[in-house]
Amino acid sequence: MTKQRNPPPKKEHEETTARDLTNTDTSKMSESESRITIIRILAGVENTLESLSAEIKEVKNSQNEIKNAITELQSRMDAAAARMDEAEQRISDIEDKLIENNEAEKQREIKAKEHDLRIREISDSLKRNNIRIIGVPEEEERETGIEGLCEQMIAENFPNLGKDTDIKIQEAQRTHIRFNKNRPSTRHIILKFTKYSGKERIMKAAREKKSLTYKGRQIRFAADLSTETWQARREWWDIFSVFNQKNMQPRILYPARLSFKIEGKMKGFPDKQKLKEFVTTKPALQEILRGT
Amino acid sequence: MTKQRNPPPKKEHEETTARDLTNTDTSKMSESESRITIIRILAGVENTLESLSAEIKEVKNSQNEIKNAITELQSRMDAAAARMDEAEQRISDIEDKLIENNEAEKQREIKAKEHDLRIREISDSLKRNNIRIIGVPEEEERETGIEGLCEQMIAENFPNLGKDTDIKIQEAQRTHIRFNKNRPSTRHIILKFTKYSGKERIMKAAREKKSLTYKGRQIRFAADLSTETWQARREWWDIFSVFNQKNMQPRILYPARLSFKIEGKMKGFPDKQKLKEFVTTKPALQEILRGT
Amino acid sequence: MTKQRNPPPKKEHEETTARDLTNTDTSKMSESESRITIIRILAGVENTLESLSAEIKEVKNSQNEIKNAITELQSRMDAAAARMDEAEQRISDIEDKLIENNEAEKQREIKAKEHDLRIREISDSLKRNNIRIIGVPEEEERETGIEGLCEQMIAENFPNLGKDTDIKIQEAQRTHIRFNKNRPSTRHIILKFTKYSGKERIMKAAREKKSLTYKGRQIRFAADLSTETWQARREWWDIFSVFNQKNMQPRILYPARLSFKIEGKMKGFPDKQKLKEFVTTKPALQEILRGT
Structure with missing residues (x-):
């Protein structure tokens, strides 16, 4: 007899089960007939038990494999988390370094602008x-x-x-x-x-x-003038010509300041940045300079 | 009869089991009575088998789902590990780049100091x-x-x-x-x-x-003097005044060297850094300069 | 009777099973003997059922633990993926910043070279x-x-x-x-x-x-000349002496240009870089300068 994985449903159609017998008048069966029937049913039950037991064993084996797989996953997960910790630390260190560098770069930028200015001053003074x-x-x-x-x-x-x-x-x-x-x-x-x-x-x-x-x-x-001062003066040209059209008496002062008449007074600016800051407080001037 | 998940404990109080019978003198039972009892027990066993079988099926289904979940987790884990590898490579590349930049920045720093010095020299020479x-x-x-x-x-x-x-x-x-x-x-x-x-x-x-x-x-x-040289001279003031109080004959030499008498000899230093290095070898001087 | 985990194999050698009986002529057994045998077998089946049921319960409990472990792993995985997302974003931000910095550094490098040149020009002009x-x-x-x-x-x-x-x-x-x-x-x-x-x-x-x-x-x-110009002239020395040996009439022009005769014409170069670019177009010259 081969092992049957799902014996109960199969038996319903092939062999008499105890449940069939409970719905039957067994009093008509001879003792010997019923004994044989019962033994056959019992043998079937034993087979079913054996196959269920085997299935359970199989499930347990599978479960052990699963547990091993989970243990492995957990330790990989732990390792990944540790790598993440380390990676995040390295990223943080880099970010700190960049902020630090940024500070140093700002200082260098300021220093370079100072050098620009000093070189221009010296160069102009040599041509004074x-x-x-x-x-x-x-x-x-x-x-x-x-x-x-x-x-x-x-x-x-x-x-x-x-x-x-x-x-x-x-x-x-x-x-x-x-x-x-x-x-x-x-x-x-x-x-x-x-x-x-x-x-x-x-x-x-x-x-x-x-x-x-x-x-x-x-x-x-x-x-x-130094080439740097010529360059700085050239940067005023567009604004100069607008002010000139508006009769605002623009003048370029040494080395590269723009001066012009506003609200009855002469005002001077060393560079565009300073003029920009002033303009934000004067809507009329803002209007005049739109597009420059 | 409804399926019962845990049939054995229930039956102990409700129905006669084969185990009950082994503790009973069954010889007093009639053949027909015992046949009915056995068939009823067998039918119960069949029910139990059916429900266990169903449970096992359910467990197996669950186990398949679990295996799928694990397979999915494993492939996510693999993907995460690959991402980690890539991320770590990028971090390493960034770290290498930062070291490289650091070197370049040191060079630029040196260059900027050279420019400082040359601008100061030129500016001073123009005022000589x-x-x-x-x-x-x-x-x-x-x-x-x-x-x-x-x-x-x-x-x-x-x-x-x-x-x-x-x-x-x-x-x-x-x-x-x-x-x-x-x-x-x-x-x-x-x-x-x-x-x-x-x-x-x-x-x-x-x-x-x-x-x-x-x-x-x-x-x-x-x-x-250039503004830079004035600044450099100004940085000596606190030390100068301490040396003056101690009659160490401090003098500021051109462009911004500090000289003073120590151990019977005049010693000159172009900047605080050089003086600091010298001071570390002279505990007495260290004492005098404490707090400057 | 103690619970037995794997009852079927054990029973085969110890106790009569229903399957044994199906291969036996049970007609010789008395009704009472067969009744006792059947009841004993049934009791064994009940025990086996009970132990299988317990095993299934155990497997199910284990399975629940496994499911919990998987749920935990999944949420750790989700968290790890979220961390990875964040880490990768930070890395990308850093990479962008580095590219940006690189651009700024190139500008500063150019600016520093300009300063080099201007300082040298000014310094030379003071010595003109x-x-x-x-x-x-x-x-x-x-x-x-x-x-x-x-x-x-x-x-x-x-x-x-x-x-x-x-x-x-x-x-x-x-x-x-x-x-x-x-x-x-x-x-x-x-x-x-x-x-x-x-x-x-x-x-x-x-x-x-x-x-x-x-x-x-x-x-x-x-x-x-300025120290910078001396340095620039000194850098021509090896090439100068090679050209001199080859009667190519090398000369150092103010401030630090190398000129020499090639293909019947005098050619001048402000620095080694410019000469290098020219040399790549002249294989004969390349040969002459090999090793400098």
Whole structure:
């Protein structure tokens, strides 16, 4: 007889069960017949018990495997949690380091801006006694030398300053590079005075005269500034032109301050950031500067 | 008959079991009575078997669900482990990058300190031929010009240096800002000599004379230094005053070195760091500097 | 009777089972004997049922524990996944920050190089009117003063330049430190001209004359350059000497450009990087420079 996994339902159709007999009048059965029937039923019960027992054994084995699998999962989980702890600690350490670095970087940024400013200041101070003369044809200095040429230009344009002893030329040179490489142009002349006051007197006279000439040809006297200061001045251009249209008397002051008239007073700003802060308090100004 | 989960305990009180019968003298039972009893017991056994079988089936189903859950957990665990591997790799990469950055930042830090130093050197070198004159009332220069005023001061204080041809003034100017904005004070005069040697001769004479005057009023001749060098000198003040109290002859040397007498010899230090290193080898000095 | 975990195998050898009886001629048994046997077998079945039922109960309890363990594992897994999500987010944030920092650092690097360059330019420009005179014994200036000494040297070596009004000495000084601290050597003289053109005329004459003397002793006139420019020039030395051996007419141009003759033309390079880029296009040059 083969083991049967689900014996009760099967037996209902094949073999007489004790439950069948309880619904039967067994009094008609002979003692021997009933004995054989009972023994057969009992043998079936024994088989069923054996197979259930085997099934339970199997379930238990499976359960042991499951328990092992769970134990393994738990220890993997513990290991993963420990790795997570460690990883999170490393991440926190990195985050702390980044905050620290950030602080150091801010300091370096401030330091770099200081260096920017100091280099610009030094560079401008080296050019403080200079005037940049623009528009003098090359080769004009061949005969008189370049300093002689500059003296001629000063005499031609500012005859009254000839006797000013403060106005002493130290030296003059052509710049090395042309301002605009694509357009043929004369190189500028850098004219250095011995004294700042001498240079200032010439520049003041030049501003008052407005139109300067050399041998009848128009020339220009400009401040000699560091490239950094030129850059800073250039950044004011759009705002300058807006203020100019509005007759707000904008001026660029040394080294690169913008000043203009607002509410009847002249106000000066060293950079766009400072102007921006001021503008937030003046809606009318905000309106004027919209789009710059 | 309803299925009973725990049939044996229940039956003990309700129905006769085979185990009851083994403790009973069944010989008094009629064959028919015992047959009915046995069949009833057997039917009960069959019911119990059926319900146990159902329970086992249920347990097995549950076990399959559990196995599925475990398989799912295992694959989630595998996925988590793979994510952990990846996350740890990313963390390691970040840590490596930070070490690398750290190296680069150290280099930048060194570079920034070099720039500090070079800017200070350049700034000081631009002021090397200058003397800062403190205490001359504003407007004094109205008649003679500021350079004439300086010549008067030199003549008043150093009559013997009048014929020194090295002492040639290049130019002089008032500073742009007042030193202390809150206290009304006269602006300093920056007096620039053509030669370093001329300026040095005046400064030497000024140090020897100790008290200088202009029209009877006390004035002061000071070195003209970069703001960075002033800052560096200011950092010595507390230590300087301690050494002064201890008669250790402290002096500030150009640009911002502290020198003082220790163990019979003059020792000089360019900055606090270098002094600190020296101090660690001198317990007595450590004691003196405690608290600075 | 004690509960037996695996009753069927045991009974086979100890007690008569119903299955044994089915293989036996039970007709020889008396009704009473068979009744007792059947009851005993049934009692055994009841015991087995009871123990199976207990086992199933135990399995179910275990299964509940397992389910709880799985539920716990699942929620730990969920928590771990959530932690992973968070950790990965933090890692991503850090990576983004690093990329951002990297950008900022590149900008700072560029800024630092600009500062390098500007400091070098400024430092060189401050020395533009200077000549460094090497090899003049110390103390030679005691009688005439150092500027008088320089005038003597110019007169001795360049008698034709005596009347050049551009060549005006502003001042002269010994350097503060000796070039090589280990070898006793005379300190250099830094000779500053009022004009760049004056200094250039002297340097041109010095280059043409090749050998200069002071009181018959050989001296040298060199450009006065910033330490940064010296460093930049020094970096060309190995390449310079290779080009020199190959008669490629190498020259160091102001401030630190290397120029040399290649394919019949003079080519100039501001730094090694630019030369490297050029060399990659010239296999012959690559060959020459192998190993530098």
